Amino acid sequence: MTLPILYSLRRCPYAMRARIGILLAKQPVMLRDIVMKNIPAEMIAVSPKATVPVLVLADSTIIDESLDIMLWALQQSDPSNLLFKEDSRAFPSMLNLIHHNDNEFVESLEKYKVAARYHDIAEVFYRNQCEIFITDLEGRLTSSEYLMGDKPCLADYALLPFVRQFSRVDRKWYLHSPYTNIQRWLNTHYQNPLFSKAMKKYPQWLDNHESVLIGTD
Numbered sequence: 636m637t638l639p640i641l642y643s644l645r646r647c648p649y650a651m652r653a654r655i656g657i658l659l660a661k662q663p664v665m666l667r668d669i670v671m672k673n674i675p676a677e678m679i680a681v682s683p684k685a686t687v688p689v690l691v692l693a694d695s696t697i698i699d700e701s702l703d704i705m706l707w708a709l710q711q712s713d714p715s716n717l718l719f720k721e722d723s724r725a726f727p728s729m730l731n732l733i734h735h736n737d738n739e740f741v742e743s744l745e746k747y748k749v750a751a752r753y754h755d756i757a758e759v760f761y762r763n764q765c766e767i768f769i770t771d772l773e774g775r776l777t778s779s780e781y782l783m784g785d786k787p788c789l790a791d792y793a794l795l796p797f798v799r800q801f802s803r804v805d806r807k808w809y810l811h812s813p814y815t816n817i818q819r820w821l822n823t824h825y826q827n828p829l830f831s832k833a834m835k836k837y838p839q840w841l842d843n844h845e846s847v848l849i850g851t852d
């Protein structure tokens with residue numbers, strides 16, 4: 636049996652999102668961990684945009700968007716019902732929240748990270764831009780454990796890598812911020828063994844061309 640191949644980068648939030656989806660769906664894939672300064676020619680050949688994640692299915696279909704990889708995996712198997720299939724209104728709501736993350740929050744987050752790295756006076760401005768979305772999430776978590784209720788859904792895991800990045804830009808500020816529900820939500824994810832599996836460090840594929848099997852448990 637030929638298994639799908641996932642090109643991944645450990646700390647990339649999009650690749651992290653893809654790995655989390657695969658682990659949640661318990662879909663076995665062969666992971667190839669890479670570094671962006673030395674991208675394998677095999678990956679560029681199937682996905683010329685040369686960014687991770689890239690999933691190559693057994694039939695040679697290419698999926699190179701992180702959310703699409705999550706959806707592919709959960710459409711194969713969704714043991715925790717993260718898509719809330721019993722509620723026809725839930726899935727569009729999840730996608731809408733993820734859309735705001737990917738198309739608004741992430742842009743501000745990238746600027747916030749750069750400003751903080753170079754001690755730019757615009758750091759606070761971009762953090763305030765990020766807080767528009769963070770405040771919305773904080774409100775959602777006021778009345779429930781997770782973003783759309785008392786059990787996690789696709790959106791919780793799709794947003795996790797990016798909210799995690801936000802929390803790490805200025806750790807001291809974050810720990811003293813009013814976002815106590817966000818802090819609780821993140822800590823709940825960190826305590827889940829799945830997070831440790833998603834963040835496990837593997838040898839670089841280009842070093843020995845040995846893929847690593849994930850998603851089997």
